[in-house]
Structures are given as C-alpha cells and as structure tokens.
Amino acid sequence: MAYVPKSLMLGRCWRCGRRIYKADDYFTCPKCGSMYCTTCAKKQRGKCPIDGSELIPH
Numbered sequence: 001m002a003y004v005p006k007s008l009m010l011g012r013c014w015r016c017g018r019r020i021y022k023a024d025d026y027f028t029c030p031k032c033g034s035m036y037c038t039t040c041a042k043k044q045r046g047k048c049p050i051d052g053s054e055l056i057p058h
C-alpha cells in the first residue's frame with residue numbers, strides 16, 4: 001500500500017466514511033459544508049441528503 005501523507009486528506013465522506021484526498025474528485029454542499037465521495041454524490045443525484053442543496057464538484 002502506498003504511503004499517503006495525512007495532510008493530503010481533506011476529510012471523510014459524510015455518508016460512507018470513505019477518506020477523501022486532495023487528488024480525489026469529491027463534492028461539497030455549499031449550505032452545510034458536508035463532504036461526499038463521487039459514488040455517494042451520484043447515489044444522491046448530486047444533492048445534499050441533509051438540506052437538498054445542489055452539491056458542488058471539486
């Protein structure tokens with residue numbers, strides 16, 4: 001397994017708990033600031049499950 005410095009980790013997906021790294025594609029909610037992996041963002045059809053806001057891709 002490759003060593004990944006902790007500083008490159010932005011956080012975890014709020015839905016599945018998967019680690020999100022700077023190099024990854026991920027989504028955030030502009031309203032509540034929650035973070036999601038691409039898999040979960042797709043499952044939620046690009047919307048935040050908490051407030052229904054459109055998720056922003058990064």
Ligand SMILES: [Zn+2]
Binds near residue numbers: 013014017036039040
């Ligand atoms: Zn996820």
Ligand SMILES: [Zn+2]
Binds near residue numbers: 029030034049051052
């Ligand atoms: Zn939200």
